[in-house]
Amino acid sequence: MKNILSIDLESWIYFYQNAMKAKECSLTSSDRKRLDNNYIPQATINILDLLEKYNQRATFFTLGELYEWYPDVIEEIENRGHEIGYHTHSHTILKSSELLQRELELSIHFIERFRPIGFRAPQIFITWDSLVRLKKWGFKYSSSTYDEYGMTKIGGIDEIPLSTISFRPGNKNNDELPKHLTIKMLSRKIPFGSGLFIGLFGSRIHHVIDYLNKQKIPAVLFIHPWQLYRPKEIEGFSFKLKVICHNPFCIPYTINVLNSVKKLLKHHEFLSFRDYYYQ
Ligand SMILES: [Zn+2]
Secondary structure, eight states: OEEEEEEEEOOHHHHHHHHTTOTTSOOOHHHHHHHHTTHHHHHHHHHHHHHHHTTOOOEEEEOHHHHHHOHHHHHHHHHTTOEEEEOOSSOOOOSSHHHHHHHHHHTHHHHHHHOOOEEOOGGGOOOHHHHHHHHHTTOOEEOOOEESSOOEEETTEEEOOEEOEESSTTOOOOOOSOOOOOHHHHTTEEOTTSHHHHHHHGGGHHHHHHHHHHTTOOOEEEEOHHHHSOOGGGOSHHHHHHHHHHOGGGGGGGSOOHHHHHHHHHHSEEEOHHHHHHO
16 A cells, blocks of 8 residues: 655754744844755755665755755755655745745745745645635645545645544545635544654554554655754753743754664655655
C-alpha cells in the first residue's frame, strides 16, 4: 500500500519564531538567509540521501524565497526525481487570498521555473477564496486541511487532506474551511499526519499507518527538515525550556524524529502527491 510523504521545506527560523511567539518580529528575507547560515542546503541533501537510501519518493512543498537563496539545491530536489510543490514565498499565514496573491507574485521566478501543481498552506490554514486563486495560477491540488482520507473538490481545486483518525468513525468530510489544528478538532480526531504528532508519537505512528493500510487507506504525512536535522540554535535543553515558557504547544517539534522516520521509511512505501494524483 502506497502512502504519501511531504517535506515542508522551510528554514528553522520560522519554527524558532513560532516557538518563541515572535511572529511580529519583522526579519527581512536577507536577515533570514543570514540566520539560516546554509542550513537548508545541508539539511535538504541529507533528506535526499535518506530518501534515496530507502528508495522512496516525496513532495517538497518549498518556500519561494529558498529558490532565491539556494537555487542549486532546489534544482537538485527535482533532479533526484521528487516533486516540487509550493508553500508560499515567506510562510505567510493565508488569512485572505490577497496575501496569497502577494506571495505568488514574489515567487514568480520559482513558479515559472517549476510550474508546481501542488500547494501546502503554512500552518495548514486556508480559506475558500485562496483555493480559487490557486486554480487561476494553474495549481491542481492542495493539501492544506486535516481530515479523513478522501479527495474533495473545493474552489475548483482537489483538496487532499492530511491524515486524521477520528474518535467517532463515520464522520463525513465536508467542504467547510479552514480545517486547521484547533482544540475543538482535537476533541474529535487526532491529526497524526502532522509533523507535530510524529514528534509526539514517534515511531508508534507506524502502527497507525498499518491500521489504515489494512483498510486500503493511504496515510498522508508531512515533516519539516528541522525535525530531522537540527541546527544548534534549536537544539538542547535550554531551547526546550524556552519553548515550554513561550509556546508549550510546540514542544513535540523540539523532538528529533530522524530515527522514527527511518523506521517509517523502512516499513512503508511512500510516493509524492503528484504520483498519487496521476496514478
Ligand atoms: Zn510550513
